[in-house]
Amino acid sequence: xxxxxxxxxxxxxxxxxxxxxxxxxxxxxxxxxxxxxxxxxxxxxxxxxxxxxxxxxxxxxxxxxxxxxxxxxxxxxxxxxxxxxxxxxxxxxxxxxxxxxxxxxxxxxxxxxxxxxxxxxxxxxxxxxxxxxxxxxxxxxxxxxxxxxxxxxxxxxxxxxxxxxxxxxxxxxxxxxxxxxxxxxxxxxxxxxxxxxxxxxxxxxxxxxxxxxxxxxxxxxxxxxxxxxxxxxxxxxxxxxxxxxxxxxxxxxxxxxxxxxxxxxxxxxxxxxxxxxxxxxxxxxxxxxxxxxxxxxxxxxxxxxxxxxxxxxxxxxxxxxxxxxxxxxxxxxxxxxxxxxxxxxxxxxxxxxxxxxxxxxxxxxxxxxxxxxxxxxxxxxxxxxxxxxxxxxx
Amino acid sequence: xxxxxxxxxxxxxxxxxxxxxxxxxxxxxxxxxxxxxxxxxxxxxxxxxxxxxxxxxxxxxxxxxxxxxxxxxxxxxxxxxxxxxxxxxxxxxxxxxxxxxxxxxxxxxxxxxxxxxxxxxxxxxxxxxxxxxxxxxxxxxxxxxxxxxxxxxxxxxxxxxxxxxxxxxxxxxxxxxxxxxxxxxxxxxxxxxxxxxxxxxxxxxxxxxxxxxxxxxxxxxxxxxxxxxxxxxxxxxxxxxxxxxxxxxxxxxxxxxxxx
Numbered sequence: 001x002x003x004x005x006x007x008x009x010x011x012x013x014x015x016x017x018x019x020x021x022x023x024x025x026x027x028x029x030x031x032x033x034x035x036x037x038x039x040x041x042x043x044x045x046x047x048x049x050x051x052x053x054x055x056x057x058x059x060x061x062x063x064x065x066x067x068x069x070x071x072x073x074x075x076x077x078x079x080x081x082x083x084x085x086x087x088x089x090x091x092x093x094x095x096x097x098x099x100x101x102x103x104x105x106x107x108x109x110x111x112x113x114x115x116x117x118x119x120x121x122x123x124x125x126x127x128x129x130x131x132x133x134x135x136x137x138x139x140x141x142x143x144x145x146x147x148x149x150x151x152x153x154x155x156x157x158x159x160x161x162x163x164x165x166x167x168x169x170x171x172x173x174x175x176x177x178x179x180x181x182x183x184x185x186x187x188x189x190x191x192x193x194x195x196x197x198x199x200x201x202x203x204x205x206x207x208x209x210x211x212x213x214x215x216x217x218x219x220x221x222x223x224x225x226x227x228x229x230x231x232x233x234x235x236x237x238x239x240x241x242x243x244x245x246x247x248x249x250x251x252x253x254x255x256x257x258x259x260x261x262x263x264x265x266x267x268x269x270x271x272x273x274x275x276x277x278x279x280x281x282x283x284x285x286x287x288x289x290x291x292x293x294x295x296x297x298x299x300x301x302x303x304x305x306x307x308x309x310x311x312x313x314x315x316x317x318x319x320x321x322x323x324x325x326x327x328x329x330x331x332x333x334x335x336x337x338x339x340x341x342x343x344x345x346x347x348x349x350x351x352x353x354x355x356x357x358x359x360x361x362x363x364x365x366x367x368x369x370x371x372x373x374x375x376x377x378x379x380x381x382x383x384x385x386x387x388x389x390x391x392x393x394x
Numbered sequence: 395x396x397x398x399x400x401x402x403x404x405x406x407x408x409x410x411x412x413x414x415x416x417x418x419x420x421x422x423x424x425x426x427x428x429x430x431x432x433x434x435x436x437x438x439x440x441x442x443x444x445x446x447x448x449x450x451x452x453x454x455x456x457x458x459x460x461x462x463x464x465x466x467x468x469x470x471x472x473x474x475x476x477x478x479x480x481x482x483x484x485x486x487x488x489x490x491x492x493x494x495x496x497x498x499x500x501x502x503x504x505x506x507x508x509x510x511x512x513x514x515x516x517x518x519x520x521x522x523x524x525x526x527x528x529x530x531x532x533x534x535x536x537x538x539x540x541x542x543x544x545x546x547x548x549x550x551x552x553x554x555x556x557x558x559x560x561x562x563x564x565x566x567x568x569x570x571x572x573x574x575x576x577x578x579x580x581x582x583x584x585x586x587x588x589x590x591x592x593x594x595x596x597x598x599x600x601x602x603x604x605x606x607x608x609x610x611x612x613x614x615x616x617x618x619x620x621x622x623x624x625x626x627x628x629x630x631x632x633x634x635x636x637x638x639x640x641x642x643x644x645x646x647x648x649x650x651x652x653x654x
Binding site for chain 1: 445446447449450452453456457460463468469492493494495496497498499519520521522523525543544545546548549550553568
């Protein structure tokens, strides 16, 4: 089975570029240039240098002993939370801003859910001295205030998306519209492995540094580069794509994608896309998405703004439908409990998104001789308000 | 000759194509709006299939779509409404919507429903021309349903020629790099672009859309083309109408303000 993108931009039957003519020249410019530019020695040297000296990579692979003890198995955490700006998102924004510069773009736009991608974009725009506009749903602006302040502090303009459920999907719609209105000078830095080809593949490649490091780091611990299992949360799925990337063809490694079950898969308030979703088109890509039988996109729900998305990246749709990846869905409360557990066992406060991946441990059969890597995609500072609220009810 | 071809075969007459969102302002208004538009002198009517995430449309059409969906409009109801209107008028009818709607309904079944209710052509902005050519063309042609493609100031000459070769209806010339509903004065750059398209002598006639909102912009755009398309400005005009009589009057006034 092939898990890499084909020359037309598809993973099996998922992917492609279903875009209006107004985006054609922009998307073609990217399709024609992204590999030619990003695969040069010059680009890679610059990219890796910034990842090392600016974001602090490699991020540690940490053997979480107390957590391992509790689950009777060996658990490692890939510490993307220790990156500059607090999540894996910066790996991708550094890559895309370098590409934007090579293409001569002067104005950067982005969408954000939890605000982590917005902050990571605002950060690299400050670094490169480029204008930055971030679209963010009104609901997310309210629940992720610290990140809104960070973006403003970094000099970005945060524009509220007021349509639909006022979350990530709607912020993405607004960013796409901005791009349509500004086709010449603007580069759209998409934050996940979603959108029209080449975005899913481009973002996965930038994030693949996660699994490249995992291979080397596990080798040091165990004398082998492959764990038995990798667990990562999936909203659009960029940290999962990065954590799975170099293991896709290693079928001995079980890949576990964790979705947001919200208030319960069948509660009507969920973002469990692969379970509730059917094949369709969202944001220019054919994938699995939550929709009515008339093709209207259903508003998702998750306590975590970063997972509150009605689709998944086409790579993940392919991995899940072919059986390469397993899916676990985690409800809001379970994620919060997992965050509290990790905080108290390991002294690490995880982001709500990453807490979904941690909570999946309860649903898996874990042998004591097995090794599992969990991608700890981000830190929990931005979620303290939500955690506090929950703890006060305890 | 089909109704669309006939509309374009009236000498130098400039055609007014009006877009509106089905099921808006009220669910049952679709039929009244079509017949009122036709009676008032609209030459082509573009019926919008309301979509939850209309990527190529601006806030006016998105808002009207949201209300139409809240009103309970489904594709099944839309096809029934269009069929009822078709029984009363010979005006060419075009359906505009997004590919996901067509996919979920079932592409062939969707086209069959278009035939049954008297639709002449489709505009599916997120169906790229090459994909149409490889996967859809045969199924459209089998049913004599035409496809309309968009071109923009960024579309290359080669690509315009390619698009012209794929279609047999008209070319939708997007006036500006823009989503729908942004109206401002037509610039000299736009005039040059319209002239460039006119000078290409395409097989298909051209209608200019996006940013056309009143008689002045309609006349200006039409001087470079076979006519123009008005959408958001008409929807804004509809917002205050309620009840059939008032709706008919509102629609008639609007069309007369453009073509009068």
